Structures are given as C-alpha cells and as structure tokens.
Amino acid sequence: VQLQASGGGLVQAGGSLRLSCAASRRTFSSTIGWFRQAPGKEREFVAAIKWATRRTYYGDSVKGRFTISRDNAQNTVDLQMSNLKPEDTAVYYCALDDNLILSSIRQAGEYDYWGQGTQVTVSS
16 A cells, blocks of 8 residues: 655644645555654654544544545545644654554554655744
C-alpha cells in the first residue's frame, strides 16, 4: 500500500489548510489516520476515520477545529484544519491499517502503512 500526503504549507495563526491522503488501495475494514510530529516530540494522534462506516475519531488538541472526511470519488481521506495555532506546526503523516480495533486507533505503532509526511507551519 502506498500513501501520498499533500496539502501542507505555511499559514498564519487562525487560518486554514486542507490536507489530503491518497491511498493506492483500501479495503472495507481500513482505518485511515492522521498523525503529526513536531521536532523533539513524539508522534501524536490527530484524527482517524473508518472507511466503511465513516466513523471519526479526534485527538483532544484538535477536536472542534479539525475535520476528517473521505472522498469516494478521489479515493482520498482529507483533513480540514481550521483556526490553526502555532502549536499545530509539525510534519503531518497519514497512515492506514486494515485490522485496527477501537482501542488501537490512536496508537501510531498499530498502523502498518505510512505516507511520507507533509509539513504544516503556522506562524504567530
């Protein structure tokens, strides 16, 4: 499985960005997640979506500001980020797994496939 993340860039605090994750394939049981990693910090869970049910999950730090969704036509999972803050600055990665249970969705180590990452920088 190949994952391609895109859409990162530089934005001012309070602004918006939309990230997109294109997967070479997904199955009925796939979970697609977004994680981020800032310099010197551990990889952090941002959001995830169950492809089949569209059920979504969010990290506490982005709840209410970020929205994850799927695009059937484009076969992508998008992350709409609004009201961005300087602390959102990080490299954002998308990941996919076909066999995640609910308790594992927020754990980076449980995802088998990863994209290359896209940089998001929020200036104050």
